[in-house]
Amino acid sequence: MVDADTPREFAFELALCAHLEESTEWIVGRQLGAAVERSGRRIADVVGIVPGPDFERRARITDRTIPVRAVESAVGVGERVPRNRVVRDSEELHESVVDAAVEAGFFATERRGGREYLRQTTRYPEGWFRGLVGIENKPDLGEPGALGRQLRTDVSLGLFEEVILATASHVTRAHLNRIPDEVGVWRFDLENGAREVIREAIPLSTGGPGVELVAERPLRTEVALVDSDAKERARTRVAERAYGKGWRTYDLPACAHAAATPDGRPYCAQFDRVVDPGRTCGAGCRAHDPGARPDVDGDELRDERTPWRRDPAGVVRRQSGLDRFR
Ligand code: SF4
Known part of the structure; x- marks a missing residue:
């Protein structure tokens, strides 16, 4: 899974995150390291955390990553x-x-x-999440890149209970034949936020060992056996990062044409679409007109729309962090 590398992929990814936030009880994060051996080696486009019985206990501790x-x-x-x-x-x-x-x-x-x-x-409330859903975004299946290999790796590793391929393309039988049977497939229309389940995911067993792709060289692929403890640890790390980070990880553009959708996505009135501020905006844009950033509080939106809790009282008074200086 690579970073959303075109404006369209970025807009697709954000629209899907906004849709999942609205239509599920999940905590949604994006662009998260999801390998066991070296977490940065594999980046999950979107991760959904399914809350578990201890969720409220976790939410009470902090709104950040533990x-x-x-x-x-x-x-x-x-x-x-x-x-x-x-x-x-x-x-x-x-x-x-x-x-x-x-x-x-x-x-x-x-x-x-x-x-x-x-x-x-x-x-630490061990049972705060019940499951993890890993989503690979590929709006255009006509440019699959390493999609098949990535999805096979996800299935053999078993870090997520469910692995999903999300696309805007029409999905054919030939497409389905090229990806593992366990992978669920969604067709998502970013214009109207409609999601069609083309194929349900087959739940993976996350409790046992897994096989991870660690290096690829010409004529040689290196894999590592990952034991169940290492996997459990990686699952907690991914869940914690998703909890702390969320999906609104961008700054809105400092441009007179910039606005925000009601769910906090960066919208450009000039080009009439959601834009990627890190790639599309700034001096490199011919229509850039320096101005104030739209006043959007992503944490407030997240607090209103999801089970994530902003700035909880915590289990000790906040000042405890200052004790060390006394
Ligand atoms: S910098 Fe360009 S793309 Fe970004 S908001 Fe301004 S006009 Fe739109």
């Missing part, structure tokens, strides 16, 4: 541990991870006798 390395660290709930020691003894709990966990309110810090101590503010 680092998985903090969840798995030796910092527990009941007892304070010296920050220096726990960072020194761990290969994974770097200072930046501790800072992110403190910022998120998942770790609290405290100073005693000149030393800084850490503790978890609450137990």
Whole structure:
């Protein structure tokens, strides 16, 4: 899965995210690292988190990403541990991870006798998501690129309960024959936001080991066996990133022609379409007319429209992050 690399793919992806936000209870994120070995090696276009029984407990902790390395660290709930020691003894709990966990309110810090101590503010709610849906966007099936290989990799890895191909194209029997049977297929019309299920996905088993493509060279493909623990960890990482990041990851254009759709997508009145501010707008656009960015609060929209909660009270008072400086 590659970054939405044309304005049309970007507009398609955002329209699909907006549609899923409206038509499901999922938390929707886009452009997320979704490989187990090296998460950045595989980018999922869209990920849907299906909330689980502990969702409210998770939402109460923070609206940000909780680092998985903090969840798995030796910092527990009941007892304070010296920050220096726990960072020194761990290969994974770097200072930046501790800072992110403190910022998120998942770790609290405290100073005693000149030393800084850490503790978890609450137990991590393991069952906060019930499933993950990974969606590959390919608006034009006439330019499939590496689509078949990507989808086969997704199925053999089994990181998502469901893998979906979303397209704007008319889907033929020949198209369906080129992709694994487990992959569901949606036809999505970005103009009117209508989604037609061409084929249901066959749920994948995420609990066991999987096979991941790690490198491709001429005449040789390297794969790695991924055990179930590594996979579970990667699933939590993807879910946390989707929760913290969401899909409105762009700044609206600072242009007099810019506006926003009611669901917060960047719209250009001059060209009468949704645009990709990072690629289409700015000095390179012949119609660019410097102006104020449209006043849109993406977090407010997300809070109103999804189970994600903006700035929850947290499980400790927010000021706890300041304790370390006392
Ligand atoms: S920079 Fe160009 S594409 Fe972007 S909003 Fe302005 S006129 Fe439209």
